[in-house]
Amino acid sequence: MTPHFTLNATHTHAFRFSQADVADFARVTGDNNPLHLDPDFAAQTPFKRPIIHGMLGASIFTKVLGTEFPGYGSVYMGQTLEFLRPMFVDTDYEATFTVQSINPAKHTAEILGELRDKQTGKITTRGVATLMHREKINI
Amino acid sequence: MTPHFTLNATHTHAFRFSQADVADFARVTGDNNPLHLDPDFAAQTPFKRPIIHGMLGASIFTKVLGTEFPGYGSVYMGQTLEFLRPMFVDTDYEATFTVQSINPAKHTAEILGELRDKQTGKITTRGVATLMHREKINI
Numbered sequence: 001m002t003p004h005f006t007l008n009a010t011h012t013h014a015f016r017f018s019q020a021d022v023a024d025f026a027r028v029t030g031d032n033n034p035l036h037l038d039p040d041f042a043a044q045t046p047f048k049r050p051i052i053h054g055m056l057g058a059s060i061f062t063k064v065l066g067t068e069f070p071g072y073g074s075v076y077m078g079q080t081l082e083f084l085r086p087m088f089v090d091t092d093y094e095a096t097f098t099v100q101s102i103n104p105a106k107h108t109a110e111i112l113g114e115l116r117d118k119q120t121g122k123i124t125t126r127g128v129a130t131l132m133h134r135e136k137i138n139i
Numbered sequence: 140m141t142p143h144f145t146l147n148a149t150h151t152h153a154f155r156f157s158q159a160d161v162a163d164f165a166r167v168t169g170d171n172n173p174l175h176l177d178p179d180f181a182a183q184t185p186f187k188r189p190i191i192h193g194m195l196g197a198s199i200f201t202k203v204l205g206t207e208f209p210g211y212g213s214v215y216m217g218q219t220l221e222f223l224r225p226m227f228v229d230t231d232y233e234a235t236f237t238v239q240s241i242n243p244a245k246h247t248a249e250i251l252g253e254l255r256d257k258q259t260g261k262i263t264t265r266g267v268a269t270l271m272h273r274e275k276i277n278i
Contacts, residue, residue, distance in 0.1 A: 024167045028160065029198035033205035035212060045212070054215040055194070055201040059168035062194040066172035073174060073184070076193040081218045 005109070005136050007102050011069040013095045014118070015060055017052055022089060025056045051086040057125050060095045061113050065129055069097055070136040077108065078130040085124040092118040100128065107137045144248070144275050146241050150208035152234045153257070154199055156191055161228060164195045190225040196264050199234045200252050204268055208236055209275040216247065217269040224256075224263040231257040239267065246276045
């Protein structure tokens with residue numbers, strides 16, 4: 001099912017990460033900052049326990065925009081990211097994407113993405129993506 | 140060796156990605172957009188061959204900022220990203236990071252990052268990171 005990709009259209013995506021996902025992300029990207037991997041190190045920080053990589057949370061943007069909304073064939077042109085609150089493993093989150101502007105001549109769109117802790121309702125990460133899709137961004 | 144983290148300080152990091160890295164990133168993030176994975180699909184696009192995920196290139200930001208400059212203990216607060224040109228596997232790139240501003244009271248800094256194709260010298264990705272490090276961002 002491909003959502004209709006028009007101005008003000010929204011799309012939601014539920015997700016959660018495990019500590020194994022964090023370890024995989026650290027290995028693939030090379031970011032082995034102990035803030036994400038070492039409970040003893042994290043205990044000495046204001047967070048008290050390991051937080052997931054901000055970029056791992058932000059990977060939901062590339063996943064959803066590249067595979068669901070607008071989906072396969074999307075070309076990523078830009079992204080802003082505000083890491084507003086720490087994110088943790090084994091926690092339910094929901095991403096909401098909203099089409100903010102469309103440029104049909106250029107086949108580009110700006111899409112606001114917000115990641116929200118499902119239990120607290122608080123936004124943990126917010127950002128605006130700019131992308132191009134020749135077939136799906138036309139109107 | 141920890142670089143001195145002061146205003147206008149710079150740090151460089153050479154890197155390249157393989158198709159196996161792209162497949163790993165697709166698996167970890169769930170972004171299996173065929174633009175990155177399928178040569179036949181990519182051949183039908185203006186790029187002619189698979190391009191790496193923009194967020195995989197951008198993972199150099201989290202890697203270097205989290206592990207080298209300023210390094211372990213960095214807390215990521217924000218990131219802008221402009222994906223200016225496509226990036227490819229088996230290609231030599233160099234990232235240059237420059238400290239643009241420092242707020243010693245808040246232990247925060249803004250750091251410009253630029254990814255450059257080593258052969259052509261052209262910038263492929265540019266962005267500004269905002270981060271906090273209580274020990275290393277003081278002056």
